[in-house]
Amino acid sequence: MIKSSKSIQPLDRVAIAVILLLSLLIGLMIWQGDAVKPKVRDFTWQNQQIGADDTSFTMTFSRPMDTKSVEDNLKVDPPLAGKISWAGRRMVYTLLTPAPYGSNYKVQLQGAIDKFSRIEGKKRLIHPFTGSFSTRNRAIIYVGANPQEQGQLVVYNLTQEQKKVLTPKDLLVMDFEPFPDGEKILFSARSSQNPDILSAQIYTVTTGIPSKVGKQTEPAGKVNLILDNKEYQNLKFDLSPDGKTVVIQRGKRDNPSDFGLWYLHLNSDNYGEKTTPQKLQSQPPGDFLITPDSKAVAVAQGQGTAILSLETNASKPLDFLPQFGLVKAFSKDGSQAAMVKFNTDYTRDLFLVTNQGVQKQLLKTTGSILSCNFDTASPTIYCLLTQLVSKDQYIEQPYLVAINLKTGEQKPLLLLPPAQRNVQMNLAPDGLGLLFDQVVPFADNVIPPTNSLKTEEGEPISTSSLWLMPLLPIVDNPNIEIKPEQLPLVGYHPNWLP
Structure with a gap:
């Protein structure tokens, strides 16, 4: 008779121990409840x-x-x-x-x-x-005014203190606007060999600065022609806030009566690609500004301002404001506009006009209202104005002012030298600084070069300095005096990159 016995093998012992341990852990977890840390x-x-x-x-x-x-x-x-x-x-x-x-x-x-x-x-x-x-680096764009960079677009990174020339010497830049992502600039320029200020063509140029971390972008200085001047003279232009549409004031070379606004749609993925320009069927326009939603343009017409659609028939205005002759700025959300009223006594009023129908007078001036910028960080609008200091010679003195939109309180920031009307101002995207220039014309006894730089009004430029005025946050002390500082740059028409 053979005797058999059943014995437990080592592997079985290990399996039993693991099962018991897991059972114990599961029991502990059930007893303690869900103890997994949130994250x-x-x-x-x-x-x-x-x-x-x-x-x-x-x-x-x-x-x-x-x-x-x-x-x-x-x-x-x-x-x-x-x-x-x-x-x-x-x-x-x-x-x-x-x-x-x-x-x-x-x-x-x-x-x-x-x-x-x-x-x-x-x-x-x-x-x-x-x-x-x-956050993005603080960077500005301007037109160089020294012999080495004369008429060229220059980008200066204030954070890194780096400067880069974007456009070639054979183009003299007349005006420009950055695209909303800061990767390209839309600009108008004439040939350095052509003194005719009405010979401008429209271009784009890359900045070489990516809008997002790790994004592949084209190298700086790549220029692309957007609109030529073969049949029409290209005068003023405006770029829509979404960067997809350009509105240009144009006049036919052989027919001065053929004068009006044209619009050009740009490819949203590559701003260098374009469609055929289309004429906006409307009355002869004055100054104009594209609305914040990029779907319409505010145009000075006759004694008032018309809002014309860029998507439907522009011959019938979406709205007409007969009492206001100019729109100087829109708030970012489009709910407010800074508009100019021209008075019979030759003074000008600045009004705050809202989409709720409110029309609030902010100030009156004997001079001009050159430009305004709404602050996105506070209920404030910054304006560059002039006041008449000599009626006989009609000499205007420019000054900067901050206006509280809730209280109407005006805070003068800076008084600039008289007879220096060709000043341009731009507010930083974070609301913490104002850029402005001080253009120096040629002396009366000096004959400017044939192809010298010129202001928007056609005045020859000898040189120009750039200035930065820091702005305090909303809770600033009204008694603190803010002083501008001159930047180590020679140029004019300064503009912050978005």
């Missing part, structure tokens, strides 16, 4: 470079959160004022003002708990989170 799954601005158009970031969490604990423990360094809204596991942080340019930011969240911790009487802390992002 931030996605942060939309992580390692990104943002601009003034980027107004909010989103955080997505792995589980529903106790909203108050998140709001109490969220830190942005340097601080950026904002308001928080929630949609399930997503938190949206909307900035109250644009983030200052040329800065690096850190976002931290620790100590927050999930939604069920408080209900269960437990304290399940979030896994500590640290994120980072930056």
Whole structure:
């Protein structure tokens, strides 16, 4: 008789031990409940470079959160004022003002708990989170006025103190506007061999500055012709806020009566590609400005201002404001406009006109209202004005003023030398600085070169300096005097990159 016995093999012992251990762990987890720490799954601005158009970031969490604990423990360094809204596991942080340019930011969240911790009487802390992002460098574009860069477009990076010439010497730039992403510039220019200021053609040029981190962009200085001057003279132009449409004031070379506005649509992916220009069927235009929604253009017509569609029949205005002769600026959201009323006593009034029908007088001047910029960071509009200091010789003195749109309070910023009417001003996208130029004409006893640089009014330019006026935040002290500083650059027509 054979005796058999069943023995446990070593592998079986290991399997049994693992099963017992797992059973114990599962039991502990069931007894303790869900103890997995919540965490931030996605942060939309992580390692990104943002601009003034980027107004909010989103955080997505792995589980529903106790909203108050998140709001109490969220830190942005340097601080950026904002308001928080929630949609399930997503938190949206909307900035109250644009983030200052040329800065690096850190976002931290620790100590927050999930939604069920408080209900269960437990304290399940979030896994500590640290994120980072930056803002675009402070950069400006201007037309060079020294012999080495005369008439050329120049980009200067204030953050990195780097300068780069964008356009060739055989083109003299007359006017320009940056595209909204800052990667290209739209400009008008004439040949350096042609002194005729009515011979301008329209071009684009690349800046070499990518709008987003890691984005592939073309090298700086690539020039592309957009609109020639073979049949029509190209006068003033305006680029739509979305960068997809150009409106140009044109006149036929052999028929001066054929004068009006034309529009040209640009390819949204490559601003160098274009469609055939189309004429806007309307009355003879004066000054014009494309509306913030890029769908219409405000045009001075007769004694008033007409709003003409760029999408439908422009012969029938969308709106007409008979009491205002010019639009100087729109607010970014299109809800407000700064408009000029011409009075019979030769004075001019600046009005704030809203889409709710409000018409509020802001100021009156004996001189001119040259330009205005709405501040996106506060209820303020900055204006470049002139006042008449000599009626006999009609000498105007320019000055800068800030106007509080809520209270109407005016705050003079700077008084410029008399008889220097050819001043141009531009407000930084983050609202923290004003650029302006000081053009120096040739002396009366000096004959300008045949092909010298000229202002918009045709006055020859000898040289020009650029100035930067820092602006304090909304909570600034009204008693602090702000002084402009001269930049180490020789040029005119300064403009911030978006």
